[in-house]
Amino acid sequence: MPIQADSDALPVAVLTYDLDGTVTSANQAAATLLGSNSLAGTKAADAGWLITDAAGWPDRGNFHPALEAARTGQPQRGVVAHITTPHGVERWLQADAMPRKDAAGDVEQIVLTLTDITQLLSDARLPRPGYGAGAVATITDQIASAKLDPQAILEAAVEKLAKLRSGTWLATLINKDPSTMRVYAASDLDPQIAEYIKSMQRQTDAAPPFALTSRVVETGEAVLMPNVPLGDFMDALSADTKAYLAGHPPPTTAPTTHMGVLFVPMHARGSIVGALGLFERRSSNPLTQRDVVWIQEVADRMGLAADNAQLYVDAVSRLERLTALRSVQLAITAGPDLRLTLRVILDQAVQGLSIDAADVLLVDESDGLLSLVASTGFRSTSIPDYRLPVDEGMPGSAMQARRISTITTLGAFSQFRRRSLFAREGFKAYGAVPLIVGGKLMGVLEVFHRSVLEPDREWLEFLDALATDAALAIEHASLQQNARDSRAPAGPKSASPAVSSLDREILGHVVEGLSNRAIAEKVHLSSHTVKFHLGQMLSRSGATNRTELSRKATREGWI
Secondary structure, rough: OOOOOOOOOOOEEEEEEOOOOOEEEEEEEHHHHHHOOOOOOEEHHHOOEEEOOOOOOOOOOOHHHHHHHHHOOOEEEEEEEEEEEEOOOEEEEEEEEEEEEEOOOEEEEEEEEEEOHHHHHHHHHHOOOOOOOOHHHHHHHHHOOOOHHHHHHHHHHHHHHHOOOOOOOEEEEOOOOOOOOEEEEEEEOOOHHHHHHHHHHHHHOOOOEHHHHHHHHOOOOEEEEEOOOOOOOOOOOOOOHHHHHHHHHOOOOOOEEEEEEEEEEEEOEEEEEEEEEEEOOOOOOOHHHHHHHHHHHHHHHHHHHHHHHHHHHHHHHHHHHHHHHHHHHHHHHOOHHHHHHHHHHHHHHHHHHOOOEEEEEEEOOOOOEEEEEEEEOOEEEEOOOEEEEEEOHHHHHHHHHHOOEOOOOHHHHOHHHHHHHHHHHHOEEEEEEEEEEOOEEEEEEEEEEOOOOOOOOHHHHHHHHHHHHHHHHHHHHHHHHHHHHHHHHOOOOOOOOOOOOHHHHHHHHHHHOOOHHHHHHOHHHHHHHHHHHHHHHHOOOOOOOHHHHHHHHHHOOOO
């Protein structure tokens, strides 16, 4: 009787063939291994298998084991075959074909079992001192050749890992704000899944997407689940991820009921900086403790390389910001044009803070409203001349909180006066710092970004430094203007009032700031006489007090 191959609960791939080499049944493990859910009715002769020996050399006959078993009536054991799935994944299989005979002793069907030996052959052929050492060496070389940047290093590493062992690889790196993480994913088998995970991270801005990641980071211990039911795996997802999956179904892939999961912590200088994980469908080559060992070594090398790269990036950033501040200070002292100086400050802000746009609003003393004086990075060719109350909306709340705000759609449109600007520019993050001169609010420096910002302490300190420089520029421009006003002639000098030599001597002492008594001692007169002469000079000059008389005498050259 024919075999009833209802064996979906088995991890081994099982197919049955008739004597013509046509598949009559296939279990779920076979569909997953061969990458197709439509195996029934296909021909063994059309499978495109390359039959080889254990060393990988092609077999001279290259007969499919099911056809050979049907032709000879003899079992075909340990046949090694190289296949390429419809998804383009290359695999090495060990096939065992057993003829099934009826009561009369005639062959009625062929039962074929398949075992995935890709990893075993790879381990056996690579010259390595121990299990996984070749993968470690390969990843180390990949890291060494990557750009000295944390993102470039982790992306290169997970992409290489996905080629070394099939599955979805996931690397998470803790940000400077430990409540958030950066996620990097790659899958040679299901590239759409990797892109889906990246998209999920960008859109939700969640911390780690899986509760397993948090568990590994918090405990510092590896998590190994060689064969976990898909339902249990879904339960391990975070609430944010479950909500995202409900609204954004993942791309359709080959169905599976069980998964293999392995997560290890990523170390650098004695601290946990992230995690490295592998998700793979159930196979005949499940994850083991040996995989924990070599993947842990890979994770630690990735963590140390990413940490070193971050230190380098931070050092370069500090140097660039110091150079930017120096350029701003030179612009303040060298240029009398305030708008040009503020534009230099804004250009340095966009570059040094890695933001999209920035502007400066100054308080108009005539009405106390904030008005735009300089901007950069906006897509619009012209920005409307908004006039904003200091204590209303985004500028006021951001200046008081001194933090970067994330702008939701509702939040952006609550900025009634500038809602069209926020919507048109697509801003997602906003911050503002007050510009204060001598205890007086002179304006505000605003920064904008079209994606979510996660500023660290040094980022905020640089923003504060730029705001301080902007305030200094405003003060410097004000002082220069006052100096020009004091030097500029307002018209022809007024005629010197008729003064005697004694009056001129007394006036000189007034300019020096001496009191009436001190002046009396200098000119050997009484205080009342000095006071009388001062009164006469005030009357003749039109000045109302001693200070005004001194300023006028100095400006008009009376002494």
